[in-house]
Amino acid sequence: xxxxxxLARYSLELVKTLSKGSGLQALxxxxxxxLGNPFTITDFSVKLLASTGxxxxxxxxxxxxxxxxxxxxxxxYSYYAKNSLFDEIVKHEEPFYWLDxxxxxxxxxGKISINNRNVAVLVACAHxxxxxxxxxxxxxxxxxxxxxxxxKNKYNHLSQGMLHxxxxxxxxxxxxxxxxxxxxxxxxxxxxxxxxxxVICLDTxxxxxxxxxxxxxxEEVEIKLANANAIIYNHxxxxxxxxxxxxxxxxxxxxxxxxxIITNNLQAGISRSFTDLTEVREHYLESVEALxxxxxxxxxxxxxxxxxxxxxxxxxxxxANGKYKKFLHPSLLKLIEYxxxxxxxxxxxxxxxxxxxxxxxxxxxxxxxxxxxxxxxIEKIESILNVDLNDVDILFQLYLSYKILExxxxxxx
Numbered sequence: 001x002x003x004x005x006x007l008a009r010y011s012l013e014l015v016k017t018l019s020k021g022s023g024l025q026a027l028x029x030x031x032x033x034x035l036g037n038p039f040t041i042t043d044f045s046v047k048l049l050a051s052t053g054x055x056x057x058x059x060x061x062x063x064x065x066x067x068x069x070x071x072x073x074x075x076x077y078s079y080y081a082k083n084s085l086f087d088e089i090v091k092h093e094e095p096f097y098w099l100d101x102x103x104x105x106x107x108x109x110g111k112i113s114i115n116n117r118n119v120a121v122l123v124a125c126a127h128x129x130x131x132x133x134x135x136x137x138x139x140x141x142x143x144x145x146x147x148x149x150x151x152k153n154k155y156n157h158l159s160q161g162m163l164h165x166x167x168x169x170x171x172x173x174x175x176x177x178x179x180x181x182x183x184x185x186x187x188x189x190x191x192x193x194x195x196x197x198x199v200i201c202l203d204t205x206x207x208x209x210x211x212x213x214x215x216x217x218x219e220e221v222e223i224k225l226a227n228a229n230a231i232i233y234n235h236x237x238x239x240x241x242x243x244x245x246x247x248x249x250x251x252x253x254x255x256x257x258x259x260x261i262i263t264n265n266l267q268a269g270i271s272r273s274f275t276d277l278t279e280v281r282e283h284y285l286e287s288v289e290a291l292x293x294x295x296x297x298x299x300x301x302x303x304x305x306x307x308x309x310x311x312x313x314x315x316x317x318x319x320a321n322g323k324y325k326k327f328l329h330p331s332l333l334k335l336i337e338y339x340x341x342x343x344x345x346x347x348x349x350x351x352x353x354x355x356x357x358x359x360x361x362x363x364x365x366x367x368x369x370x371x372x373x374x375x376x377x378i379e380k381i382e383s384i385l386n387v388d389l390n391d392v393d394i395l396f397q398l399y400l401s402y403k404i405l406e407x408x409x410x411x412x413x
Contacts, residue, residue, distance in 0.1 A: 024041075031138075035135060044119065119147075120146065165229070195243075198270055203266060204235070258303045261303060269290030270304070270305050293309040297309070332401045
């Protein structure tokens with residue numbers, strides 16, 4: 001009965017504090033009175049948003065690190081990622097107890113949500129006194145109060161960020177077919193994109209979860225890439241990036257992205273550029289297809305642009321079940337057979353020749369042979385092929401044949 005009176009009295013105080021607009025710290029101070037123990041509020045990247053200031057928890061290293069740095073160092077973050085703390089936070093609908101070898105004092109952890117999305121975490125520390133039976137309920141009430149407060153004033157970026165992600169989710173799900181409605185939604189959210197758009201899909205299946213988590217990675221992507229909004233989508237990370245200059249994006253931003261994904265042992269597919277936001281779903285599928293086809297042809301390069309793999313996507317619709325040979329130019333089949341019979345490497349040499357626009361000197365450089373040797377080799381290849389290599393249509397058919405072979409892994413790309 002005493003607990004119920006206590007909760008009722010302080011719940012009323014919380015309502016009054018919220019209604020007065022006293023701010024986050026006033027709520028934190030009131031929460032300290034309710035719990036009788038210190039606590040922190042952090043976002044999901046473990047950046048400190050607020051903490052009780054009355055108690056100095058000098059003998060708890062985890063508490064001190066957070067207070068000193070305003071966030072965890074990467075080693076500490078990795079430890080908690082490896083030990084599934086962040087998964088536990090997401091999994092538990094209600095506050096729960098937590099203790100690990102680095103925490104001297106037990107914790108109660110509760111998550112703070114806005115619009116059904118997790119945005120922050122409250123962590124109470126049993127420093128002043130042991131936890132009481134009612135403390136988990138108090139933490140739950142405080143989480144609800146902080147959810148309301150975090151949607152206001154200078155913390156509005158947290159709720160706004162969730163709304164941006166919700167909007168991106170709708171775009172990826174293809175829920176908009178009217179650009180006018182999209183523009184109205186963007187005005188409401190205060191959201192702007194540059195003229196050129198790209199969708200990037202980060203494949204995180206090889207992510208080392210002992211070092212990072214998807215929410216942490218998502219925030220890092222938005223920091224690394226200018227004008228980008230990211231969301232966890234289909235167990236990966238999808239990014240809507242925008243720019244004014246497509247060449248600048250592909251040369252500069254993609255370099256930053258490539259370094260990021262290699263560092264984190266990821267892969268990424270990037271769509272062609274577009275300008276109409278109603279096409280986000282279509283270009284998301286391009287980014288996914290680029291990942292799939294890139295892994296089929298050149299998985300070692302990590303970042304796959306759909307523009308480079310479009311021809312493979314077209315071929316993939318028709319070349320299946322091992323029946324690809326009927327699409328190959330007959331002359332190239334003759335060259336393949338010749339290589340098998342005489343242990344030559346004419347198929348590869350001719351491929352280099354085609355890729356270098358029939359330039360003898362450049363092809364010889366790639367193959368590390370003398371240009372006269374290359375010239376003689378091409379003469380021999382022409383005699384085997386018995387086709388006119390000045391015929392554009394024949395050259396295209398031969399080039400297409402090589403693309404089929406690359407996709408079926410029958411020739412070195």
